[in-house]
Amino acid sequence: MSWTPLPRDTSGTLFTFTIVHHTSLPALRGEVPYAVGIVTIDGTDIRLVGRVRGNLDALRVGDRLRPVFRGEATDPVIDWTV
Numbered sequence: 020m021s022w023t024p025l026p027r028d029t030s031g032t033l034f035t036f037t038i039v040h041h042t043s044l045p046a047l048r049g050e051v052p053y054a055v056g057i058v059t060i061d062g063t064d065i066r067l068v069g070r071v072r073g074n075l076d077a078l079r080v081g082d083r084l085r086p087v088f089r090g091e092a093t094d095p096v097i098d099w100t101v
Contacts, residue, residue, distance in 0.1 A: 020053050025067075025086070031058040031099070033082040034066055040073055058084050073101040 036056035042048060054071040056078075071078060072087070084099040 025060070025097075027086070027088065029060055030083060030085045031060045031067075033057075033071065033078070033080055033084055033099075034059045035080060036071055037079060054078055056084075056099060067097060069097045069099050071099045071101075077101075 025054075032088060034057045036054050038054050039047075040052045042051055046057050047053070052075060054073075054075055055067050056067065056071040057068050059066050065091075070086065078101070082101055086101060087100055088095050088100045090096040
């Protein structure tokens with residue numbers, strides 16, 4: 020297995036998602052509700068999990084999403100936005 024860098028201009032399609040209404044994670048208690056989705060990266064069979072930001076009521080499978088990178092380069096976090 021090898022790693023392939025994900026270009027920052029990559030986009031994808033929302034494969035599936037769930038809305039989290041309760042969390043036991045202290046850092047996220049003030050953030051509920053929030054969405055977590057699986058996004059299929061364009062042109063690949065790769066799917067990544069991440070938080071999906073935006074209007075939760077309008078979120079639909081098949082939505083086009085773009086990544087928002089947070090954190091350090093050695094430990095990045097990917098959020099997705101419509």
